Amino acid sequence: MAYVAVKGGERAIDNAHALLSEARRGDASVPEIEVAQIREQMSLAVDRVMAEGSCYDPDLAALAIKQARGDIPEAIFLVRAYRTTLPRFGFSEPVESGNMGVRRRVSAAFKDIPGGQILGPTFDYTHRLLDFRLAAGDQSARAAARIADEPTPDTLPTIASVFAHEGLLEVDAPRNAHAEPFDLTRDPMAFPADRDQRLQALARGDEGFLLSLAYSSQRGWGSTHPLCGEIRVGEVAVSFSPDELDFPIEIAELTMTECIMLSGFASMDGAAPQYTRGYGLTFGHCERKAMSMAIVDRALRVREFGEEVSAPCQDEEFVLYHSDNVEASGFVQHLKLPHYVDFQADLQFLRKLRQEYFDAQREAELGAHKEAAE
């Protein structure tokens, strides 16, 4: 009879919060996890929380993961709710990924590219065998990374610059330096969505949702024939031009993941055919997300290329309205709030329909008896 108990009050909420706090701590004989440990040892979870939480702060993201008991969408929500209280003092200069201090960079398009293929810290060629030495705290599980003989070049040319000589890849339209970029945290979604709005929505979007959409595109539901031109992970500088100064100053360094997907050819406005591309960019090290984003970005450019919308991943209202996991999680889960007023209205309607059904049946039976008697 828990339904009756929904009309319960403040005390129930307070008790639930206390119980939650206890559940979060778990067995008190096990040492409590520290935020710094999460930040350092759960760093990919931290990166995802920063990326989808739209807030670059590893300490806050680690705290959110701890508070959320490791529930990543809940941690993303905590970061978003905090972020919304911060003042917005402007927007930065575009980050220059060509100047990224690269830790990892691979291209699937060429065997070798200027600067070389750099694997970096990747799961890609690990054998997915549970390493029980980690469970035992065995120090031999921790292989020391060897310092390279030569340092990585300060900057590595991007795949776009490799293509630039021949004009094989579309180039970005020149940016209007004075145009303020669209900001979904300040303005509601509007359609048709331009590139800035689309990329922001995808960057904040749920990794799982974008992954599945990208996968559906690969399987032929709105295929973009993607080829991974380049994926790079590393540190970029953020510059900002305050109103008081007429030159940009460096204010931060961020770890970012960038992905350029090469896609089907197109000939724009009668020009020579070129590769088109999809673009993915995330805070932190989030390769799966950046690659999915790049595929979905390209799929959503149907209007630009005069393509037909034939699959979900190409439909911007469908994709952009449903990619945010804070919105989605809230609305799906709000179904557990009481709905007994609406339910009572439904129930009344259903009971009336059933009453009519049984009345009609009874009349039909009476009619049949009468006929039989006659």
Add this chain to the structure above:
Amino acid sequence: MNAATNTAASNASSEAAYYTHAYLDEQTKRMIRRAILKAIAIPGYQVPFGSREMPVPYGWGTGGIQVTAALIGPRDVYKCIDQGADDTTNAVSIRKFFATVADVETTESTADATIIQSRHRIPELPLREGQIMVLQVPQPEPLRGLESRETETRAMHAYEEYGLQYVSLYENISAFGRIAGGAGYPVLVDERYLMSPSPIPKFDNPKMHLSPALLLFGAGREKRIYAVPPYTRVRSLDFEDYPFEVQKWTQACALCASHESYLDEVILDDSGNRMFICSDTDHCATRRADGHHGSMSDFSLEDAEQSRTGGERP
């Protein structure tokens, strides 16, 4: 008056010091107030606004909370209900939020409140001039069930093209012999904009017509605000031969004997016993304080619970 009126000062904790009054920063409040003013100027029109992430999830009333936060001042008296009741968990939680961050006086009395935030109900006591009703809205678009694209529905509103809605009502009649839809029943505001009244039961729809109070609707996740200004015509859609009807019960409230209120059904045991009680807890409590008694007015849910666990039937 039986309603408990708390002074907020005692509720305000140190949390209040960390946030601006009513949680939102002043620029955000100004943005929301502008959206509200536009909504009042164009009754029933959905005004897009830069909805913020709130510290409660989408679906829990983020739109209503933002509207309230933009309006609430130190002299306001705030009431918050969910499903008509002041004591439902979410209503308690939101009321506590404003008692903390807005340092405002709260009440359970409909008559005493200046701002009434609600999910799924309009109180039974007729609202008066000067009161503001803030309704939480999950889906602001009345046509969404018929047309999933926002670009299309915006055009339909612009051209006042509501034929599809009437066709849908007609299809109800051919399928069920009557217009279906018990809650969130579509209305036409000032004979111009089709509007979702939020999932209030259609029982409450007539209360919006020429209401002396201002009705504001906030949809946080969908980022829309709309309004019914005081004394505005609000018509529930129907046909001449199938007029609009509201819910009726054969039972009266088991606690206060009211025949006029919207009733909740409370299951008493596993063998089909149930009681019907007012969904509006303030209405019910006020009537009981005024001496009305229902058939089970001495009945306590807690006693029933105890007797059940004790193995007895109430």
